[in-house]
């Protein structure tokens with residue numbers, strides 16, 4: 001269920017769904033997604049679906065992880081410093097950590113953060129810094145960032161995330177209420193102006209205030 005063949009099928013499906021970035025596909029083919037789930041669910045890790053990780057949260061479906069990562073790579077010449085909001089299982093974090101120089105990731109549920117940190121350690125991904133906090137404020141001490149990816153959806157884009165975007169930086173974030181979210185890409189142009197583009201409808205857990 002977690003064999004090479006099962007993983008290769010996931011990659012083939014991603015290509016059929018329109019994912020083109022070969023670096024993203026290659027990293028996802030070589031990252032053990034089943035390590036990011038509890039044992040009882042690990043046999044479903046390569047299915048094209050979001051899966052529960054406890055505390056009412058979910059590991060995003062492979063397509064959406066691939067799509068957000070591809071959007072980051074395709075809209076920035078060379079992203080080096082990336083902020084992630086919503087560590088969750090750590091799967092998206094692990095994909096980012098293999099593609100950019102350094103990742104800062106923020107989570108508001110402590111046990112999820114601890115588990116994610118252990119999993120990335122097991123994968124020897126040491127270029128990640130973790131923070132237990134409300135990610136709606138970003139991580140100002142380490143900004144500005146070339147890329148910011150949020151895996152939880154606010155009703156409106158938090159101003160702090162926009163202000164932590166470096167020149168040429170790109171923010172990829174689901175926005176809107178449960179029933180009507182869109183994935184949105186915001187690019188800070190060289191002249192400092194922000195350009196906003198709606199990518200596609202999505203369904204994410206909400207970005208919640210404070211820590212739990």
Ligand code: SAH
Pocket residue numbers: 053057058059060085086087088089090091092093106107108109112133134135136151152205206207208209210
């Ligand atoms: N990227 C994750 C997806 C997890 S779901 C993965 O690959 O598994 C989204 C996560 O965002 C949840 O873990 C949730 O606790 C977290 N989250 C929600 N609101 C948040 C906030 N304000 N600050 C930080 N994390 C938040």
